[in-house]
Amino acid sequence: MECTLLEKDKTRVTLLIKDANPSFVNALRRAIMERIPVMAMEDIEIRKNSSILYDEIIAHRLGLIPLKTDLKTYNYRHQCKCDGEGCARCTVQLSLSAKGPGMIYAKDFTSKDPKIIPVYGEMPIVKLHKGQEIELVATAILGNGQEHAKWSAGLAWHAYEPKITITQNAKKLEEYKNLYPPQIFDKEGKIDKKAITDLNLIDACDGVCDDLIKVEYNNKNFLFIIEPWGQLSPKEMMVAALDHLQEQLASFQQALQESK
16 A cells, blocks of 8 residues: 655645555545544633623534644543543643623633644634623543544545546537536646646546546545644644554454454
8 A cells, every 4th residue: 555645735635545445545534534532622611701692602612613632642531540530631721711892712712731722713702892701711622523523633535546538639629618617728728637636627527528538547546635624734633543543453353352
């Protein structure tokens, strides 16, 4: 098996995984979305709230704010040496105290651990008018996407590696041009193969006219796309997902050996 980085920007990473099978790639996808531990606010103690929003609505909003996560420092609460009581190795507190008028943002939180802060500081929480105030303490813990969506580290999906063959057939192009996305044509009106890179464009071209654009797929190679929410880097997400799969396989192997 071989893994190559094809594309990387602020919001997405695209990998090419060669000599794999759908079962493994799908297991990796599910592990990334459901099994990676990330920090999120779990318990909210609201001490003052004279805003227009109910306590429950504010608590729900806070739970969905992505928090930077340090997997080297923190443990799951149920796996911590404190037996779930809550300590510096499994929980972190963030406090918020503000008065109106003005919009209150995620960046207004004060964290006891400077490494555990909101990913997007400009996320609005609530707008306070003159005379209104809010004061609360939030407790953040590790969790995963299988427990709740607020602990999801990101989105991942995969597709077979496409092989695109283009024939510049003028007659066919004139006949079928209106059925293709306009993004695939250059300034001269010819098909630009370099423009057909997005999976949605490839799907839109597939099957229209094989004499112009023929799309074939390699069922052993996969394009694997990761869109992180920001708590962890794509590399940390991949490592954590692979670690989880190895742990699951080791546990399964042990169960088989014990059943003999």
